[in-house]
Amino acid sequence: MNVLVIGGTGTTGSLLAKLLPHARVGTRKPVRDGQVRFDWDVPATFGTALDGVDRVYLIPPVGVADPAPVVESFLVRARLVRRVVLLSSSAVPESATGMGALPALVRTMPEWAVLRPSWFMQNFTGDHAVAAGVRDGEIVTATGDGRIGFVDAADIAAVAARALTDPLPHNTDHLITGPEALSYADAAAIITELTGRPVAHRSVSTEELTGRLATWLPPEFAVILAKLDEDIRGGAEDRVTSTVLDVTGRPPRSFRDFFRGFLS
Template sequence: MTAGGTTLVIGATGTTGSRTAAQLTAAGHRVKAASRQGTAVPGAEPVSFDWYGPATHAAALDGVDRVYLIPPPGDSDPAAIMLPFLEQARTAGVHRAVLLSSSAIPEGGPAVGVVHRALPGLFEQWAVLRPSWFMQNFTGTHVHALSIREDGTIWTAAGSGRVGFIDAGDIAAVAVHALADEQSPNTDLILTGPEALSYDDIAACITEVSGRPVVHRPLSYEEMRERLTDQVAPEFAAMLAGMDQAIAEGAEDRVTDTVQRLTGRSPRPLRALLEEEMR
């Protein structure tokens, strides 16, 4: 990162944002940690930020030349609020933007895919991180983690499809590379863990590590959509259920070398994370 540069980390108290802010500050970079409450993050300057509160945007961008973008959660049309902000960011002096997207959403696809498509036209330096599903979905506050703790069940419409689940710490390590390295990636990056696992594999691993029986219960697309509608907006529930259906058809059955290639270390396996967080 150039001398005097400051990175705005949006969602700095979230799963990847907190880890990205921590890794940047540990490496000596200046960070503005943005969250709705302006919560303090060790080593970073706290700043209040709300995607739906444009009055918070100018102060967050003041003095910033790089930004880590986490889309507003649960919004099926994030481009409506993100694109005006990105234009404001460019005017304010931001020259590099790194966007968190998903391996399931291509450039120009639904939701954040629209922002992905627009990014190269807004900034000369950019990257789009497209990680697979987070390993932390099974240990944090995600619906899967809650159902595991409540009744020992993982509910999906993914069938026996496999996913290259990835540790959020590995996503953050790539984010730091994309934000801080002298040369910007200027591409999208598919990020996975070291192995592709089915939800049956996940349930078996959690059972072995925790000592508590956990099972995977497959649902139809319609059943999964209905289940998710109790927690998120209907259109977002339909998109998430559709992602599960794509997993069942093999869309996420892959492993990439991106984490190893960009960070110089192998991505963390699921069992290692579970042994740390469940024992």
């Protein structure tokens, strides 16, 4: 089997590439053996990236309001691909356009799986706005006391690896969470305890968050992201699933273990 990992340098893709060392890593700037140029903005890169490939981990173009047309044109080119595993999100319902239109496209492939992870634990580390809040001592959201089944991207990658390589195709959606639903205040308390440095959570109104996000994001994305926080405040992400255990045979990592690992 020959796997192409789109977004293979990113949060889930890089972890998946470690689990599948023979996979081809798609990146806009290939520098190493095993990497191939792949750019959603340059369809001419699709053919070479797909050459000899029969399975694809598909991360849609990031920050594109309606990725369906370009993803569809990619899948049309992927005639020899048997199996596609799409990274979607627990917060994206099926729809006629936008991100929500992608699962229907992927289901046209002979074999498929749609991953719907909840929020990544990695948002608390690295470049994400929540991570900046951790560093500043105050995480600002519009989530109130709403809880989220934060999941380690390594667990998402483990589910993806099984969905790509299991002899039988999964042909289903996988709603993926960590082992517990936590509010941002809960997560901040765990970080405070582990680091000894106070980190608090401050919940603001949806409108205030929209304004804050719009200082560094396109206004339409600021609205979308703030609305997701509002949904969390209403309980939309307050759930846990057994997907990681069911698919990989081992339980998902807790937030405490994840952050302890990050610190070590």
